[in-house]
Amino acid sequence: MHTVLPFLLAMIAAVVLLEMWATKLKIAYPILLVIAGLLISFIPGLPVLRIDPDLIFFIFLPPLLFEASWGVSFKEMKKWWRIIGSFAFLVVFFTALSVAIFANYFLPGFTIALGFLLGGIVSPPDAISTAAITKFVKIPKSTSAILEGESLLNDASSLIIFRFAMITVGTGQFIWHEAATSFLWMVIGGAAVGLLLARFFIEAHKRLPTDASSDIALLLIEPYLMYWLAEQLHCSGVLAVVCGGVYMSTKRLVFLNSASRISGYSVWESLVFILNGIVFLIIGLDLPEIVEGLRAHGTPLRTAIGYGVLVTGVLIAARIISSYAAMLATIIFRPAVRPKIRGRFGLLLMPLFLGWTGMRGVVSLAAALSIPVMLDNGQQFPQRNLILFITFVAILLTLVIQGLTLPFLIKRSGLFDDLEKEESDDQTRLQMKQGLKQHVYQFLKNKYDNEMNGHAGMEKLLHIWEERAKANSDSLMNAQTKVIFIELLESQRKYLQELNKDPQINEEIIREQLYQIDLEEERMKII
Structure with a gap:
């Protein structure tokens, strides 16, 4: 404890300093955090961070999702729900399917089930990374709303795929009608649990003699309760937190007073910043242990890097293809809601821009780290270290390549320069x-x-x-x-x-x- 605690405190200090440096350089801080974590991991004598796979989701995801749901505009989500829904569900499934087929054919030892497991892990883009990168360029509020709404829902859809793949890998069988029933329950049950608990929490805040401190304390534990209860009922804890968070966000003026809203804003901003920073540092810090696991199973590092690069290429290509398909479908079936961009050149570039925003991050890492070391039958989980390594490569490459080039591409292409001028x-x-x-x-x-x-x-x-x-x-x-x-x-x-x-x-x-x-x-x- 006396060695780990100073290390954790040093991690938080490093997160703060790197964020300052990233702001000065005008680049997204997750990029520097991942690279810094990788470099720090080579320092000899550092304690090894090991997080229980069963707890990784529970520790990080509920507060991150809850805070994100409070920041999203529900009005904009309703306005663009068709595009958001297609990106959050159809695009995620198409990406996972593409990765599954590629892994099954080109990665030795990967079954379709393991391919879908990998696809479910790496398919959701990271909202934190996208927001950190796009803050340095001006994009329309409609595009920002689509990216924010997608980021809330794609986590749930990808983790549902991940859960079904985990069950299939563990049992060796996949029954379609049972999977369909389970899918409906996970979606409907998760949303229902989140909304019911949100309503209960709102009434509790209104009826109890709370002040700013107690309101904030209750808000900190409420996403964990939503997630825990939904998981106990075998439905989606992610959807429970998202739906409950969005509902409570729309009612914030009803059950929170001005002092609670002001204080809560600062507390949540600091908490989420620290949690995100730690997770992105862990991505880099965990790599040496993953590499050791690869070597222990006889997989050369160069080969594993090649697999990671290829899977990353599949991810980027699948998202860009999906973006063009979504644009074409919108133009054909819903021309009234297509993006207001002048000229064919702009219409051709817009899907490329949406496809290029697919940086991976927190959710992918949490899902990969949550893979158990052993199956229920006592055997080692197949290809666990390779899945972890490929996930790391996908996060690193998408953050560095897409993250560093996205602002430049937007400015250079002038994509949003010819937009019909919205009221400033x-x-x-x-x-x-x-x-x-x-x-x-x-x-x-x-x-x-x-x-x-x-x-x-x-x-x-x-x-x-x-x-x-x-x-x-x-x-x-x-x-x-x-x-x-x-x-x-x-x-x-x-x-x-x-x-x-x-x-x-x-x-x-x-x-x-x-x-x-x-x-x-x-x-x-x-x-």
Whole structure:
């Protein structure tokens, strides 16, 4: 313990420093973390990190998925649900099938079941990597929403494939009608468990006398409970966390107060950053042990690298082919929702861009590490070390090659330069604030018109809002004025929720303003 703890603390410090360096270099921090982990692993005398395969999913996935579900725009997911669904399910299955066929024919000792196991592991793109890379370039909000929505659902679909492949490898048989029934239960049951628990947690937050600290503590354990219960019922824990998280995210104004929302944002941002950083470092740190396992089973390192490169090529090709197929289907069957890109050249490049965003990362590593060393019959799990190595190569190559070239390709191709101009965020913010000003003024006039007459503080408050200023004077904030001011802020939240129903409004801007209102409410409480 005395040797591992300093090492873990040093890992966290390294994550922070590498993230700073990556920001300065304007590259995605997962790329530096993977490379750094690989280099650090060659330092002699370091303790070997071994994580129980049965716990790897449970430790990392629930909080990462829960936080991601809170950040995604449910409004945008509903708008682009067809494209998101096709990428999250059909593309993942096609990718897994392509890898399975390739592995069965070209990798010695790989059956179709082992091929699907490998395909389920490496098929889902990593949301963290994509978000970290695309933040350095400007992409349309529709494209960003598609990538975010896909990243939430493709983890579930790929892990369902992974689970069925694990069962087939362990039992040696695959019964289609049982698999179909199990698949439906995993999807429907997982979503139902997540939604039911989310509803229960919301009521608990509302009825219990919680404060910011207890709200955050409960939020930290809730994704673990969703995942655990769903897995106990043999349905998808990933879907439970995603569906429950998205539902709770849409109700955050109902069951969390402003202090809980402000504090929770910082806590979750730091927690997820540390967890992601540790996982990406583990990817590199775990490689020497995997290489030793390969040598022990007589697989030359050069041969294993070649297999990894070929499988990575299959992954990239399958996603690009799927992207073009999805674009063609959209143009034929749903031309009204096709991307608004001028010219045939843009339409040809758009699927290439979507296909090139398939960086692998956290979920693939977690799935690979969760493969048991031994089967239930006491035999060693077949090809475990080779699967782990191929997964590492796929993560490394997609992060480095696609991750480093994606921003350059977007800028160089000018793919989004000729987009029909959407209303800029600055203009939207200006209009939203103008609408808020008018709403506040009318709110005060309609509800507190009598109180305004003859009351210097009330009249000054009305005048302040009319001039779009802020009441900074302590003398204006007496007990009565504070009550009205808090009520006014709540009215603004309702106004923004109604405004968010406009499909043309970027929900991220609405959330930014809601956060500012939360800050204003907390400031009023301490005056």
